[in-house]
Amino acid sequence: NAGVTQTPKFRILKIGQSMTLQCTQDMNHNYMYWYRQDPGMGLKLIYYSVGAGITDKGEVPNGYNVSRSTTEDFPLRLELAAPSQTSVYFCASSYGRGSLRDEKLFFGSGTQLSVL
């Protein structure tokens, strides 16, 4: 199993450009998440999904959009990129909730994004 796969690993955007960060998982997890991690800060939840067709905002959703058309894929869309979106982005998945086992997060390897 590949686990959680994110692409691209690195990207430089100009202000105002848009892009999609891809995330796919092969563990049949219902729950998927997008986090961002800024230097010296904890991970912040951007959006999450509890199943195909269901998404919801996390703590820092402004400037981002998501969709979940399949169980496997959870792309993150940046519209009108801004310097404040320079960060490391992590996609993650989990079985669900209700037990410590279910709540274990499996992370992708991350995307380093710079907006200049």
Add this chain to the structure above:
Amino acid sequence: RKEVEQDPGPFNVPEGATVAFNCTYSNSASQSFFWYRQDCRKEPKLLMSVYSSGNEDGRFTAQLNRASQYISLLIRDSKLSDSATYLCVVTPFGNEKLTFGTGTRLTIIP
């Protein structure tokens, strides 16, 4: 007060020593607690879940103190490979409410 607070370190510890970190949380409704490990420029990986009664996994011991609202991680006989940032993670219920600490950086010195 931050929801989850950790001493950022760095902790520079000689190989073979014992080191302990604490993490305090402010939400008394918190139910699930975890320690994740993050290597430089890598993704976080689950190190241990923290059970109410405390738990041990090899050289690692995790404890929960609900009265004082903190969790701890003890590493015995530290190895060079233990060098990493250790993230404290807390939630009242469900991963959408997970709160990550900023991490404690540990460097094991030969």
